[in-house]
Amino acid sequence: MASNGRRAHGDSSFLGSVADRLLARPWIVLAAALVVQTALFFAIQRDLSTADPLYYARYAHDRVVLVCGDFRCPMFTDLHFGFASPANLVVVAAPDFAIAPPPEHARVRLLVQLVRSGGVGKDVARRAEELGLRRILWHPDVRLYDADDGARLREALAKP
Numbered sequence: 001m002a003s004n005g006r007r008a009h010g011d012s013s014f015l016g017s018v019a020d021r022l023l024a025r026p027w028i029v030l031a032a033a034l035v036v037q038t039a040l041f042f043a044i045q046r047d048l049s050t051a052d053p054l055y056y057a058r059y060a061h062d063r064v065v066l067v068c069g070d071f072r073c074p075m076f077t078d079l080h081f082g083f084a085s086p087a088n089l090v091v092v093a094a095p096d097f098a099i100a101p102p103p104e105h106a107r108v109r110l111l112v113q114l115v116r117s118g119g120v121g122k123d124v125a126r127r128a129e130e131l132g133l134r135r136i137l138w139h140p141d142v143r144l145y146d147a148d149d150g151a152r153l154r155e156a157l158a159k160p
Helices: 014-024 026-050 073-080 094-099 117-131 151-158
Strands: 064-068 089-093 107-113 134-138 142-146
Touching: 064 073, 064 094, 073 089, 089 094, 094 151, 107 117, 117 142, 117 151
Parallel strands: 064 089, 064 107
Antiparallel strands: 107 142, 134 142
16 A cells, blocks of 8 residues: 555556446446346336336226226326227216215226426325325326225215
């Protein structure tokens, strides 16, 4: 070790020798970077489809009732599917779900977009959290909950 605290030129440590070897062969660093980038790309592509709240409705094998906190959601859902919504999907706004008869033989999901409807979505999300509904997808702006058969959700949404 040199007297000024720096590593002397001839002094070699394990990390120093590895760094020297990598810098002497820049193609190794480039190859490693490409491998990491490719792995991240495929991981992100896989997760993009599952980050879409409607992905869960599209690929469900049974009937799904999607309850939306935003009154515009049924229209947006039609646009999302190119005006050809899956046959197993029924989309309904939260106020309509609260007064409708309970769905039979259906899996109920609650989709809440917090940034729309002037705060109504925040109230619906608060009620879902109070019920302890299982989160399927959580994002600061969008949340998707599993409401089982929808009975407890209907009761909570019917309360003023």
